[in-house]
Amino acid sequence: MFKIKLKYRYRISAAAFALLAMPGCSVQNRGQKEISRRLERFEELTGHHAGFALYDSGKQKMVAAHQADKYFTPASNMKLLTMYAALKLLPDSLPALRYQERGDSLIFWGTGDPSFLHNRLEGTKAASFLVNSGRQLFFVPGRYTGAFYGRGWQWDDYNDDYQAEINEFPVMGNVLSISEREGKLQTLPRLFQAYLAADSSDRDTSFHITRAFTQNSFTYPPLSIPPNYTQQLPYKLSHTLTLALLSDTLKKRVATLSRTLPSDAKTLYSTPTKLAIKEMMLPSDNFIAEQLLLVCADRLGDTLSGEKTIKTVLSRYLSDLPDKPVWVDGSGLTRYNLITPRSLIEVLKRIRLEFKEDKALYDLLPAGGNRGTLKAAYPATDKPFVFGKTGSFSNNYNQAGYIVTKKGNTYLFAFMNNNFVKPTAQIRAAVADVVTYVYENM
Known part of the structure; x- marks a missing residue:
């Protein structure tokens, strides 16, 4: 059994998880409350702006949300929108x-x-x-x-x-x-x-x-x-x-x-x-x-403009996001970008629709413990379970992507952390712990 070993891990008891699995109780409410409790009890995730959204692709519903409607600075999570544009x-x-x-x-x-x-x-x-x-x-x-x-x-x-x-x-x-x-x-x-x-x-x-x-x-x-x-x-x-x-x-x-x-x-x-x-x-x-973004603009007309590409994608393909993002550049280098966790979930859903099979999508993404910017965020493995994108600069650390659980279920997640003053390693460990909990138990 793959288990993550982190200094900051908070363990949910078997009784608590059994309660989550009880019939007759709303999955969405149980999941939201459980994730909220975990976020609140993590010392690493107090004192700053944190948001989380978890979407069950099988049931096609959001099963957990914590400040998912609040705007965050995404850093390189914005590359997910650039990927979708391309x-x-x-x-x-x-x-x-x-x-x-x-x-x-x-x-x-x-x-x-x-x-x-x-x-x-x-x-x-x-x-x-x-x-x-x-x-x-x-x-x-x-x-x-x-x-x-x-x-x-x-x-x-x-x-x-x-x-x-x-x-x-x-x-x-x-x-x-x-x-x-x-x-x-x-x-x-x-x-x-x-x-x-x-x-x-x-x-x-x-x-x-x-x-x-x-x-x-x-x-x-x-x-x-x-x-x-x-x-x-x-x-x-x-x-x-x-x-x-x-x-x-x-x-x-x-x-x-x-x-x-x-x-x-x-x-x-x-x-x-x-x-x-x-x-x-x-x-x-x-x-x-x-x-x-400029190459995309080449397909739209004579002038090369990242702003033109952004406006086109927002109006043509992303006009119905839950919360309209502030999209300024393609890389996420600017702090002017803003997006909510639940809008990132919607972008992840639409990216996935562009592929006939998930493997072709996952091959293009960093994989936890295996490659890219997620390699060091999870224990080394040749069978990664999380595929997505990090977004980080000083005092900000985010992850968004796809989790394939032990049960074979696929979840989409966005976990955003802004304006913290603690070491990024602590935030990264806490994010990995929550994602790993989803992998092991959902």
């Missing part, structure tokens, strides 16, 4: 670029596709197409006119790999990869090698690389380079840099034009859409999430 709006493969062939010229426009030369997204098809076209290449910028950051993003995270900038034609994930080779630092893309140097005025005692806030100047303290050192950090975007990166990586001159996207432009497709979703969900990749 499933509803995108074809089997991502549109990599739009193009038009005119004489000896190939004119192309970006779609926001995150996969171009991305090491996890098998993004070589578009590059091969451009290299082997035999034509002069012309890139037309301007489909995306939004900001390089989402609304409410933290400016002081600009040097961290999880906050790459947004644009219409990403190259290598819009991050610079730096690694130690034979005592020297090497960059990928190679174009940035000339912009990397030691800073003699840097007095830090630990080795790290920092980009200047407004430009692509990368410096490190005058220390020995640690063996096998690696670091990824976002580079500063511009149309000029995109042209330079394309020319450098394709080994072929790329010029620019100013031209409206024609209605008869062809589309080149690249990475399987579900692979992109998986690579977004498992490591909680913010860059892929934001870019997928």
Whole structure:
């Protein structure tokens, strides 16, 4: 029998569980009261905003709810909505670029596709197409006119790999990869090698690389380079840099034009859409999430706008949620996002309807004790029972997803915790305990 062993576990007595199973008593009321008691008695879950919703997919009813109608900051739980948008709006493969062939010229426009030369997204098809076209290449910028950051993003995270900038034609994930080779630092893309140097005025005692806030100047303290050192950090975007990166990586001159996207432009497709979703969900990749909203917008018209995608999905597919979410970005990096646990349950229900079988859905998600951001949240196992998405930043920790119980029942859950000051590990352990209780007893 799989049992979770946590310091903070609160055990329900056999008599209490037998009472829950008594005929004639409302399952919903019993479940709600039981979950409420557990939440109230967990020391870890007092003193902050906590909400929980549990939905029995077999009976098609909510069986437990604790502040499920209250709004919470979801963090990366918002990627569930981005996943749903991609499933509803995108074809089997991502549109990599739009193009038009005119004489000896190939004119192309970006779609926001995150996969171009991305090491996890098998993004070589578009590059091969451009290299082997035999034509002069012309890139037309301007489909995306939004900001390089989402609304409410933290400016002081600009040097961290999880906050790459947004644009219409990403190259290598819009991050610079730096690694130690034979005592020297090497960059990928190679174009940035000339912009990397030691800073003699840097007095830090630990080795790290920092980009200047407004430009692509990368410096490190005058220390020995640690063996096998690696670091990824976002580079500063511009149309000029995109042209330079394309020319450098394709080994072929790329010029620019100013031209409206024609209605008869062809589309080149690249990475399987579900692979992109998986690579977004498992490591909680913010860059892929934001870019997928732009790729969705490519299917809706000429302009690339995450806001346009959000408005379309909310009005076309999610207009009847129990509580209308405040949906601002694709990744959950902003604290402006707000959603209730019961609305997250409804999103989970609709995601599930997009798959013929649950296994195909679960393969795209982190799994408790097994892979992705849920791997460390539950004891290691090769037979996970919880599949879903975490959402966390300072003072916030959430989980939402699917529980397959010992009895073979499937439950959907959303457990949201905001504004706590205790260690996140305590909150995470308490969440795992409640989810495991559902797995073992329901």
